[in-house]
Amino acid sequence: SAVISQKPSRDICQRGTSLTIQCQVDSQVTMMFWYRQQPGQSLTLIATANQGSEATYESGFVIDKFPISRPNLTFSTLTVSNMSPEDSSIYLCSVPGTGGDEKLFFGSGTQLSVL
Amino acid sequence: LAKTTQPISMDSYEGQEVNITCSHNNIATNDYITWYQQFPSQGPRFIIQGYKTKVTNEVASLFIPADRKSSTLSLPRVSLSDTAVYYCLVGDMGGTYQLIWGAGTKLIIKP
Known part of the structure; x- marks a missing residue:
């Protein structure tokens, strides 16, 4: 299993600003995933995000908008840059389990509202 | 990548068995079928996973026909606390983790 601490749990931000979300895992994991969940979706x-290499972005997401750091095997950050109201979502980090437990474990998420 | 389709919402009553079906016509050989549960303001939580036939654990059963083009999550004797969104996903869990999440089924349990 894996226990994930994600913070902040929620924030209200002004457009044009940036927010960095932190994800701390209680075990060393090679892969870490960042998800977005728009309201009701x-x-x-x-x-x-793999430790020691550049993050791999999915179609529609770019590094300038969502820079990611992965300094070690237990920690990662996602920054939402130059925010607009369309960025209002829940952001979730996720890791695979360890010790043969291959399912994904999720943090409790960051509820972001952009005004 | 396989695409999944599941009902948008379902209602049931306490004590009933609830079955939620997901279709995944283009499932690949390496794909597993996994179901997650999500409560408001929480991250998704694993319920059950299978590859074929039937899998049962302490909270649910998962039925997968031989062609694997669909799957059915079965929740026995639901309670009010089972009100949540249930996601069906297919993909290479344990390998590439390239996963396709369904749109989710909002299950409402009534007293």
């Missing part, structure tokens, strides 16, 4: 993968 399903999950959409933003990027995969």
Whole structure:
């Protein structure tokens, strides 16, 4: 299993500003995933963050808008840059389990509202 | 990548068995079928996973026909606390983690 601490849990931001979301895992994991969940919608993968390499972004997401850091095997950050109201969503980090437990575990999410 | 389709919403009553079906016509050989549960203001939580036939754990059963083009999540004797959104996803869980999430089924349990 994996326990994920994600913060902040929620924030209200002004347009044009940036917010950095932190994700801390209680075990070392190679892969970490960042998802976006727009209001009332399903999950959409933003990027995969592997330690020691550049994050891999999905179609429709770019590094300038969503820069990711992965300094070690237990921590990652996602920044939402130059925010607009369309960025209002829940942002979730996720990791695979360890010790043969391959399912994905999720943080509790960051509820972002942009005014 | 496979695309999944599931009902947008379902209602049921406490004590009933609830079955939610998901279709995934283009599922690949390496894909597993996984179901997650999500409560408001929480991240999704794993319920059950299978590849074929039937899988049962302490909270649910998963039925997968031989052609694997659909799957049915079965929740026995639901309670009010089972009110949540249930997601069907297919993909290579444990490998590439290239996953396709369904739109989710909002299940409402009534007293």
